[in-house]
Amino acid sequence: MDARRLSTESSSGESSPILSNFNSATSLILVHDDEEPLSPFDFPNDDEDVPESPEFEIRRPYSPPMAPSLVFLYLLSPYLKLGALLLPNTQLPLKYGIPPLIIFAVLSAFSRQIWYMLARYMRKADLEDIILDAFAHGRGKERRRGWLRTIVRGGTGSLRVLLSVIYLRESVHIILPLLPEDLTLPPQPVLTLVCACILLPLVTAQSLASKRVKYVTWTSIVTYIIWFCCVAVSHANGTLEINPGWLRMGAFWQGITTTAFAFTSSSTLPLYASLKAGSPSAALSKSPASRSFRTLSSLSVAVAVGFTLPLVFFTARINGAILQDPAPLRLQPAVAVLNSLTLLLAIPSVLVTAPPLPIPERIRRATTIPLSKYLTFALVLALSLVPTRIARILSDVLLACACASTFFLPALIHITTHFFKRPLAIIMPQMPATPNPYAQEPEPTAADELLQRKERALQRRQWRKRVVWDVGVWTLLLPVGGGGFVWGAGRLAGKW
Template structure:
């Protein structure tokens, strides 16, 4: 695992520390070989939800928690779907309407695609290092590990849940708002009820059956996600056709979007990711107990890279349309073609709303109210709040859209880098490898003791060799994390705040 030199990096962990289960072994041994848990543990045991200060949790309870979560154990295809689908949404739909030179747009898009892959791998490494299966637990393990920190843990839980609720509900409301904008822009005379309020209600009622699903494992949600991707592919094909004919830009810049959406930040939003750790846990939950090692099709890293590569293939051609935007039009667009593009774009956004809302943490409803009825009050309130936010005045929506982009930027590019640096530089390491100068064990004049000493020395040399080989990789990863946190994350955040305040 590429990490700080304080943590173990080899496939075999050489661990020592307090409360070690290996205290019963010979204390003169400087190193103890521990098998890789990911390759030898049964289903669900790849995540140990306990810290070194707590009692370990039963693996059956871990599996039960995973099955009852909004992201239960999923097949490889479903995990790939949820890794791939978020890239083909609002950010990609807006790219053709951006007025950015090709020499800037293409490198910027490629840069954020690479950063997205980088941050996904950071989440993957953090999940394996701290053995936690969701963002909330990783944050607690980073900033409030151990006993005596219940107050801090409670506060951190509330912060993580509130920020997740705010970002997901706001994102769903923005998708709904833009879906209505697309239809009202291109169908003012076709729709029998062109009112924004009526159109919003109709769309919300249309996707209500999908929202009734309990998790992303529901067939309805999976089919809706595939419909969203198919609609984007159809929109993508129509967009390419229109630009090859120099007809018209496929989508006008919406008046519901704020100041951050007219430039490079749109590329950052296009490759924003979420639910990386839960999806990794759900993929691991499908590994059969008798399988010593996951099949290649169940490799999270492979699925992540494939999803990003395919998403790049469906977004990179859009930045080349700016070069053809200044070419004189050869023909006027037909109303049918404009309407077709609008419908496909609206469907791509609309059918992604249920999957966003289902993964939203429950609202804090008082227990007496929850006890008085069997109705899922939190789920209903979230669904009512989404169209209510989508119907806010345009000037409020523009500010809200900027906040949505800013939250997506922070959660994707800043939070994983901050957690990685904190847990590897400012926290006590979870595993301590052989120290720089380990004294050789005293030689005992017996054949058996001499053999153990030779084995111990061999293990030490092996570990030092592995550490030297991976030192360069660790330095590269640490350098990348600091670059991601300071110039990209910090600089981008400061620029975004200044842009929202009209400072530049």
């Protein structure tokens, strides 16, 4: 039987408890061996059966309680957007198109699992908190924490803005060839303003749980499925044509990199926090399989593969003509409209999760208008009207940032946390950082030695179970991340 101490004093305010004195006078409880504590990497059949710590931190306003069906929606939605819409234009042979799609789908699910395990291990559900704990934890690092906090918020906001800019820009440009040529007003700015008026009441929603955001996101999934059916029919008739948006992308948008972008996502931690916040009595009862984050994540990737893998087959027979209708069945206008709607309706769910701008508190208190959301949307609107050569640079930056945040960043944090930092205690909390110098040192007892042996045994057990994950993480960091960096540098230098 194992002994656990009830003393949970903490000198730093962190979620890890502190065991102040090792002596036999401390109250003990007895835990049977079949109920021994599980480490964050010691998964049962359903890892959500392990109750979360009551000190698990859910603090961000864009992580409200959400039902599993809604979490599944936002886990699936990023996969059925721009990257998937451009897949039929990559023109990769099947032997070079199918393996990358399967590999990046698996890597995307693996990356989400890494984020999930980091959140459980650190007892935090926010990217900013996890990065600060990984790279600036401890005393005397206030300045580094300030810089890191600014970098994380700026990087997260920039990624959301860039994604919205490309979505809005492409949704407008796809419709332009369908408009009459004798218009008196310039069609692009006018159509962009019309789309902005439609989006304005949607992007000012408070969170992903808002009904407005939920309905438009479901609608974007439906429009993608209808687009997928139209593309399949066009391919069967031999009339599938190149999406003109493919020709406006930057230098990084090649076959394999577009496939990688199709499986990028950026809201894993907020969605996990929302799922845990929406679980009733999570600390008192076991969660069903429908509330397992790992199950929902794997299911979303599987559904995404089902709706993207056939697109790779379509690339083998695609016409070089652009927006022409040689066949009696005129599906190209419908394909263009559905493509545009899918991107346009995806913008609210992207911008809602953007961090707020650093507006002075005096100004924020003077009005109830969400100034940060309006200013962010105004920035998106302005950048969507930039010239094509600048838009290509923005699209390249978007692809690089999206792939780095999805595949490279979780691997880097995992390695930093588990290879260069002291592991967190499992059953024996850490000693206080500043013990009382006048306190008399008690003699260790048999119970203390038992706890220490059990702690070492559990740490070794955790390390053995983490070996497979470590191999996968190093694969993400070196062959995928490092190889992608070398390819990008060579692409910019014109080597290939």
